[in-house]
Amino acid sequence: MKHFQSIRVTGRGPLFAGLGLTAIAFFLGGAALASGNHPATDRHLSRTAEELSAAFENVATEIQPSLVSIHAVKRIDPASRGGMQVLPFGSDPFEQFFGGRLPRRFQIPGQPSQPYFQEGQGSGFVVSEDGYIVTNNHVVEGADKLEVRFSNKRVLEAEVVGTDPQTDLAILRVDAKGLTPVRLGDSDDLRVGAWVVAAGNPFGLASSITAGIVSATGRSQVGIADYEDFIQTDAAINPGNSGGPLLNLDGEVVGVNSAIYSKSGGYMGIGFAIPINIVKSVKGGLIEHGSVDRGFLGVLIQNMDEGLARSFGYDSTEGVLISQVNEDSPAAEAGLEAGDIILSYDGKEVSDTNHFRLRVAATPPGSEVPMRVLRNGEEVELTVRVGELESKVADSGGAPGLGKDLGLQLQTLTPELLARLGDIDADKGVLVTEVSPVGRGARAGLRPGDVILEVQGKEIANLGEFKRALREHEGDGGVRLTVIGRGGRHFVYLSLK
Incomplete structure (x- = not known):
């Protein structure tokens, strides 16, 4: 059974996580012992440790004015729930697993129905001088009131500009000018083993940072969001870190802390962050329209395996197999057929279904994109005019300024x-x-x-x-x-x- 959780305040008591420097201490200590009495080697190791420490300090200093704590309040009216009194489980009102499931709560029939308020906490970071803030959708979903607190203790009310539940991202805005935006990095440049820093407000402890490494990239099928390409890290991420930045040692944001794998509700060494390049791809649409326009082909696809590859006379498992082409779809109009093996899309090689879906979704509708497929043992080149993926409307109705949930x-x-x-x-x-x-x-x-x-x-x-x-x-x-x-x-x- 998987235990992927949104990162939230659980009220289970303080769980203490160090700065993630245990590995450094072990490495340097071990090396120092091995060096014996060699002052030059010891001085070199000391300088290395000081330089790494200085890098962490610089990241902490740079992110501080851009990091915010988010306080969300939701009004619950039991009368609207069929006369059931809904009692929150634990102290976090928004406690939930990912995937749009309802909060876990006890329901007791026949109890008095009186409105009450639920509170939740998360993190976010400033991306523009005029008040736009990035966070997770699950931090703000369903909230009636939002407040953000800056490191200088300034508190401002925030409004939701747009949300994208399919990537678990949201954009807020506060009425302020002259804010300090973060610097956005390139998550495609991340390498496994690279140092990263997670910043946020775990358990309500403002402006906390932890350090670790990139454990893996391109994590999918985690079951957290519809579009997944997670960065996995062992930097300590805890409840309250949701929506906070993951940074490289240059102080650039490379991800948005979103989830942890945990059987206890606390840190177990496996955290997930949304790559900042996904944020870049949806940020403009959320700010301008309150929603995200995604590309659409109209095909059912599956990954290749050795058996399927042999049956098609194909000597690799790289690529994506088309199992069905929908009628009157962009794919059908382009001439794609069931049994085609997609080798490249828009000039880039195709490896598996997850990354192919991400690339198609990130393509602006109306774009004409070259594709290369293998059909009956021969490569075929064609061009597809990408359509627009239609999705459900919820919350703000897909447009800024529409107020709270249309329901x-x-x-x-x-x-x-x-x-x-x-x-x-x-x-x-x-x-x-x-x-x-x-x-x-x-x-x-x-x-x-x-x-x-x-x-x-x-x-x-x-x-x-x-x-x-x-x-x-x-x-x-x-x-x-x-x-x-x-x-x-x-x-x-x-x-x-």
Whole structure:
């Protein structure tokens, strides 16, 4: 059983983690013993230790003004949960495993239903002088109020600009100018064995740093997020570190601390950070639109193994095998076929499905990308026009300024979905699949199974058009929706503030 956890304040009592310099002490001590009475060697080892110590000190000094502690408060109304009183498990209200699962709590029927507040803590770092801050999505998800505290004890309220649950990233903004942004490094340059420093606020202990090495890169199938390419490190990462930076010894941020592998809830030597290059790829979209536009091909893919490779007359296991091509998809239009082995994408070799998915997702929709595939033993070159991946809308509805949770899960209406709905007079639009009882969608009267046909009288054909329509009207306070459901066609007003 896996024990991957979000990093959070658990209230289990202080777990003390050193600076991660045990390895240094052991190495230098052992070397000093081996050197015997050789003053020159001892002085060299001493200088080496002092230089390494100075590097850690420089990183700590540089990151301090950019590092923030995040305090999140969420109002819980038990009445909205069917009369059940929800009691938090431990002291962390946002305690949860990754993957969008609900918080673990005890529920006791028949108890008084009174609203109460839950609190959580995390970390973040400044990425612009005008107040943009990077953190984890799970730190801020569902919060009604957010405050950030700087190292100089300055406290400011923050708003969520955009979230990307698929990578577990979020962008906040505070009303401030002249802040000190971090320097972003290149996570592709990281090598296993390199020294790194994790900064954050573990257990609420502000501006703490720990040190370790890069244990591995490209970790996937961890089960934490939809898009995974984690940096694994043994730098001590503990509850409260979520959203804090992972830095190299040049003081550049190379990752965002996100999760630990733990059976106890505390540090066990295995931590995971999101590579900063993923942050770079989503940051612009989150700041500008509140959401991320991802590339889409429309294929089902699988990794190669020796048996499959032999069956296709292929002498390697590198590459990705296409098992299905969806009709009317960008892949179908480009001429890709089931049985093709993808060798390269956009001029770079393809090794496995995880990294291929990441590269396709990071491709701007509408881009024309060259591909090279192996088909019937021969290499074929073709060009694909990348489509846009449609995803569910939740939280801010995919646009900045829309306020808190709309409480909706939506999908583009397809013929298959329409067939399941039965007698609904619609051929295009956006299907409401889930409605939170405390969201704006519920207050507007939207129900699962409703199909949104128009926004302010303008027809919408898919989820992308719905998101763009909300952005266009975000300053209006709300929009009129034309909806069709089992009760027929009707109008609803959806508040955006």
